Amino acid sequence: MRILGIDPGLATIGFGIIESEGPNCRPLDFGHISTAKTLSSASRLNQIATDLEEICKKWQPDVCAIEELFFSKNVTTALKVAEARGVILQTLNRAGYSVHEYNPGQIKIAVTGHGKATKPEVQKMVTLILKLKEIPRPDDAADALAIALCHAHTMIHAPSL
Numbered sequence: 001m002r003i004l005g006i007d008p009g010l011a012t013i014g015f016g017i018i019e020s021e022g023p024n025c026r027p028l029d030f031g032h033i034s035t036a037k038t039l040s041s042a043s044r045l046n047q048i049a050t051d052l053e054e055i056c057k058k059w060q061p062d063v064c065a066i067e068e069l070f071f072s073k074n075v076t077t078a079l080k081v082a083e084a085r086g087v088i089l090q091t092l093n094r095a096g097y098s099v100h101e102y103n104p105g106q107i108k109i110a111v112t113g114h115g116k117a118t119k120p121e122v123q124k125m126v127t128l129i130l131k132l133k134e135i136p137r138p139d140d141a142a143d144a145l146a147i148a149l150c151h152a153h154t155m156i157h158a159p160s161l
Contacts, residue, residue: 001155002028004061004097005148006052007140008069008085011035013048014140017059018130020152027130029059030141041083048084049091056095064092065151067143068103102150107143110150122146 001021007014016030033051035044066089069082092099105115111125123135123142129149136142 001063001152002059002061003148003151004056004059004064005144005146005151006064006066006088007143007147008066008081008088009140010041010044010048010080010084011037012138012140013052013084013088014138014142014144015052015055016136016141016145016148017055017061018145018148018152020148020155023156025130025149025152027132027145030136030145032138032140041080045083045087049087052088052091053095056092056097061097063151064097064099065147066092066099066101067107067147068101070104100151100154102147102154106154107146107150110153111146 003018003020005016011034013033015032017028018025019028033048035047039047066085069078069085089099108117108122109115111129112121119139123139126142126145126149127135130145136145
């Protein structure tokens with residue numbers, strides 16, 4: 001199963017594509033979509049949709065997984081991420097993909113075994129699980145791979161999803 005993991009944002013959107021065969025996962029690609037602060041919000045959101053469509057066209061994932069929005073102390077940032085997340089969900093839905101959502105605790109448990117893992121712990125486990133030579137950069141790409149791994153882990157334990 002080919003899984004696209006997405007770490008939503010407005011300035012930087014992480015993506016990670018893995019191939020999952022039971023408990024075995026291998027990375028196919030990872031990186032980020034970047035939008036310029038000088039663009040209007042509408043242009044940035046359009047760029048996210050266009051770039052995401054290209055990633056999907058290239059990799060043809062079987063399923064997509066995205067991080068749920070968690071409460072942020074910075075309401076303005078949270079609203080902008082929510083807008084970007086909405087565009088991502090709509091783009092994937094319009095393309096016919098099944099999209100699964102996971103909260104940060106679920107992702108941390110799936111990748112590290114505990115829900116209070118730090119960002120460096122998650123990054124290290126992503127690197128180990130996928131047998132990468134170094135931690136994926138930017139952090140958003142590592143997070144996206146963790147989200148894809150979370151879905152792969154969930155499918156092993158609940159294949160009816």
